[in-house]
Amino acid sequence: MMERMPRQGASLAEPVPVTISVDAMGGDRGPAPVVAGMARALADNPEIRFILHGDASKLTPLLARRKALRDRCEIRDVAGVVTMDAKPSHAMRNGKDTSMWSSIDAVRNGEAQVCVSCGNTGALMAMSMVRLRKIPGINRPAIACLWPSRNPGGFNIMLDVGADIRADAEDLLQYALMGNSYARVGLGIARPRVGLLNVGTEEHKGRAELKLAHDLIAGVSDAAEFQFVGYVEGGDIPSDRVDVIVTDGFTGNVALKTGEGTAKLIREFLSQAFRYSFLSRIAAVLALTSLRRLGKRIDPRQVNGGVFLGLNGTVVKSHGSADATGVSAALKLAVELAQADFPSRIAARVASLSAKGQGVGTSGAGLR
Amino acid sequence: MMERMPRQGASLAEPVPVTISVDAMGGDRGPAPVVAGMARALADNPEIRFILHGDASKLTPLLARRKALRDRCEIRDVAGVVTMDAKPSHAMRNGKDTSMWSSIDAVRNGEAQVCVSCGNTGALMAMSMVRLRKIPGINRPAIACLWPSRNPGGFNIMLDVGADIRADAEDLLQYALMGNSYARVGLGIARPRVGLLNVGTEEHKGRAELKLAHDLIAGVSDAAEFQFVGYVEGGDIPSDRVDVIVTDGFTGNVALKTGEGTAKLIREFLSQAFRYSFLSRIAAVLALTSLRRLGKRIDPRQVNGGVFLGLNGTVVKSHGSADATGVSAALKLAVELAQADFPSRIAARVASLSAKGQGVGTSGAGLR
Numbered sequence: 001m002m003e004r005m006p007r008q009g010a011s012l013a014e015p016v017p018v019t020i021s022v023d024a025m026g027g028d029r030g031p032a033p034v035v036a037g038m039a040r041a042l043a044d045n046p047e048i049r050f051i052l053h054g055d056a057s058k059l060t061p062l063l064a065r066r067k068a069l070r071d072r073c074e075i076r077d078v079a080g081v082v083t084m085d086a087k088p089s090h091a092m093r094n095g096k097d098t099s100m101w102s103s104i105d106a107v108r109n110g111e112a113q114v115c116v117s118c119g120n121t122g123a124l125m126a127m128s129m130v131r132l133r134k135i136p137g138i139n140r141p142a143i144a145c146l147w148p149s150r151n152p153g154g155f156n157i158m159l160d161v162g163a164d165i166r167a168d169a170e171d172l173l174q175y176a177l178m179g180n181s182y183a184r185v186g187l188g189i190a191r192p193r194v195g196l197l198n199v200g201t202e203e204h205k206g207r208a209e210l211k212l213a214h215d216l217i218a219g220v221s222d223a224a225e226f227q228f229v230g231y232v233e234g235g236d237i238p239s240d241r242v243d244v245i246v247t248d249g250f251t252g253n254v255a256l257k258t259g260e261g262t263a264k265l266i267r268e269f270l271s272q273a274f275r276y277s278f279l280s281r282i283a284a285v286l287a288l289t290s291l292r293r294l295g296k297r298i299d300p301r302q303v304n305g306g307v308f309l310g311l312n313g314t315v316v317k318s319h320g321s322a323d324a325t326g327v328s329a330a331l332k333l334a335v336e337l338a339q340a341d342f343p344s345r346i347a348a349r350v351a352s353l354s355a356k357g358q359g360v361g362t363s364g365a366g367l368r
Numbered sequence: 369m370m371e372r373m374p375r376q377g378a379s380l381a382e383p384v385p386v387t388i389s390v391d392a393m394g395g396d397r398g399p400a401p402v403v404a405g406m407a408r409a410l411a412d413n414p415e416i417r418f419i420l421h422g423d424a425s426k427l428t429p430l431l432a433r434r435k436a437l438r439d440r441c442e443i444r445d446v447a448g449v450v451t452m453d454a455k456p457s458h459a460m461r462n463g464k465d466t467s468m469w470s471s472i473d474a475v476r477n478g479e480a481q482v483c484v485s486c487g488n489t490g491a492l493m494a495m496s497m498v499r500l501r502k503i504p505g506i507n508r509p510a511i512a513c514l515w516p517s518r519n520p521g522g523f524n525i526m527l528d529v530g531a532d533i534r535a536d537a538e539d540l541l542q543y544a545l546m547g548n549s550y551a552r553v554g555l556g557i558a559r560p561r562v563g564l565l566n567v568g569t570e571e572h573k574g575r576a577e578l579k580l581a582h583d584l585i586a587g588v589s590d591a592a593e594f595q596f597v598g599y600v601e602g603g604d605i606p607s608d609r610v611d612v613i614v615t616d617g618f619t620g621n622v623a624l625k626t627g628e629g630t631a632k633l634i635r636e637f638l639s640q641a642f643r644y645s646f647l648s649r650i651a652a653v654l655a656l657t658s659l660r661r662l663g664k665r666i667d668p669r670q671v672n673g674g675v676f677l678g679l680n681g682t683v684v685k686s687h688g689s690a691d692a693t694g695v696s697a698a699l700k701l702a703v704e705l706a707q708a709d710f711p712s713r714i715a716a717r718v719a720s721l722s723a724k725g726q727g728v729g730t731s732g733a734g735l736r
Binding site for chain 1: 439443453490516517532533534557565567573574575578601602603605606607613617618619621622623624625627629630631632633634636638641643645647648649651652653657658661
C-alpha cells in the first residue's frame, strides 16, 4: 500500500481513524463480492470501520460468517437499488430511498470520510453532485483513475475517465488543475508533469478545443506549480514522461477499458503459453512466484477504483463487475484517500488557485 | 501468414505476381529499417517485387549487401522527403517531388498493387486522396488496423484509427460498410459482426452522433450482409463478440496507441519478472519457446500496418518508428492484400451496395 500511495509528511505513528461508507447493492454481482472485499480490506487495515448500505435481510446473512467484519460494520437498511441500466436523471429524481443515495449521504453528514460504490457510474455522479455539491470554482467534476506506469511510484493518473462524455477547453483546464492536486496529495509528487491526450504530439494536430486547452493549461502551469509537457499520445499513458493525463470522459473511458482489455487478453495468452508444452509447464512451476507478481501487476482489478474529483466529499467508483479482489482494491484506495485527508486538501488547493485569479472556473482572466 | 488472412476460395496453386511500391524515406529512422524489412519480407515471399522510392545515393549502398533483394528491387530516385512534422495540406501542395508522392503514383499508374510508407500519416492520406481518388460513394476514407483478438482468426478490425479526427453519423456508417468489406475480403468472414465503440452498451448512452449512427448502421446491416451487435466498449475491442469495431479517428487512434502501449509495458514487466530470481531465470530458459511465441503474439510490431480504405488503390501505413520487424509485418500485410485482389473487390462491394440504394454516400434515403 505504501508503494502505491507514498504520502509525504504523513505520520504513521498516529493513523487517522477511518470510516468508509459502502453501497452494498447495485453492482453487477450483488452484495456478496462487496462484503467479501470488505473482509479482505479489513484484514489489511484492522482499524477501519464500515457503514454498509443496502437490504439488511440480504446483508445480515453475508456478515454472519464474518465476526471480525461484523464487529466493525454498521448496516443501514435501505430497500431501493439503483439498477445498472437506470438513467442518471431518473435515479437522481427518484433515488432517495436507495443504497447509493444513503451511502453518499453518510459522507455528506460527516459520518464517513469516503463513499465506495460498484453501482451505475452516471447515477453515482449525478447523485454525488446533488448531495455533496461541487467545490466552489469547479464547473464539471471528473473521474480520475490510477494507471500502472514506468514512473518510480508505479502509477500515473488519468482523468476524466467517464464523468461526462464531453469536455470543452475550460473543463480540460480544470481537469489539469484537479489532476495536479490529486498527484500532489495522492502520489506525493511535488511538481507533477501534466500532459494533454491527443492523436499526435505536434502542436498543429488535434481538435480545436484541444488547441485552446493546450494554451489555457500552459498559461496556468507556473501559478499552479505543475509542469505542462504538452500533448501526449495513447502510448504515453503508462510512460514516465508524464504523471497526469488529461482528456475528455469519452476518450478517457475508451482508453481505460482498452488498456484493461489488453491486459486481460495478455494474461490469457500468458497462461496459454505456459500450458503449451511439458517444459513450459515445469517452467511455470519454477517461476510461480514471479508469475504471480507479474499477474498482480497487470491485473486491472488491482487498480480498481475511479475517484470523483471536484466535489465536497470523496466518492470512489468501483467497477460494476468487480469481484472481491476488485472491491478490496477500491476500498484500500478509499482508505488511503481518507488517511491523506484528501477532500479537504484538494478543496484548499483549488480555493487558493481561485484566490490567485488563476483560472479555475470563471474567476480567471479570459478563460471563457 | 495463412492463419492471419485466411482467404476463402483463393487458389494457392497460382500465386498472383505481386509488386509493392515502398516509400523508403520519411520514417523516423530513415531508410535502413525499411530496406532491412524488405529483405525479411522477401525471404518469406521470394516471388514479390519492389519499387523503392527515395534518394538513390542513400538507397544503393543499403541494397549493395543484399543481392537477392537488389535483384527484385527497382530504385526510383526521388530527392524530396515529407517530414514527420509537415502539415498535410502543405505536403499535398508541395510534395510532387517526394518519395511519398512517387510511391503512391506507382499504384496509381498500375505498376504496383499496394503502396507502403512509414511516413507522416496525415500527408500520406492527403496525397493518397489526391492521387488515387475516393471510391465513388465514399465521403471520407478511413484507416483500418488489425487488432489481436480472441476470435478464431486471431484478429479483429478497427477503423478509423487516424484518417480524420472527426466523424459524423454518416461517416461512421461508411466505416461500418468498409470494415465489413475488409473483414469479408481480408479475414474471410462470411457475415462479419460489426460493433460501434461507445462508453457503455446501453442504448441511451453516448454522444448524439453515435445514437444516430447506431440507427443508420442497424438499418443497412441486412442489405450489406453483416450482423450489427450495437454498442461495444473498449474492453470488447479484442473480444470474440465482434469482428469489426467502428469509431472516429480520434478515439480509434487513442485506443490503438493505448493498446500498443499497454502491451509494451506488460512485455517489460514480463522480462523483469523472469530476471527476478534464480529459479525464475531457469524457468525462463525452460519456457523459452513458449515465451517467444507469447512475445510475438503481444508484440505490436507484428500487427504493424494501417490500411487506407475507400480509395482506388491500396495504401498501407506503417508506424513511423517501425524497425525491420515492423516494416516487414506491414509489407506482408501489403502482399496479402495484393494477393487477395483487395482494392478491386472492396470497390465492387461498395458499388453494389450503392446500386441497391442502401446508403453509402448520399445515395441512401434519409442518410443526411
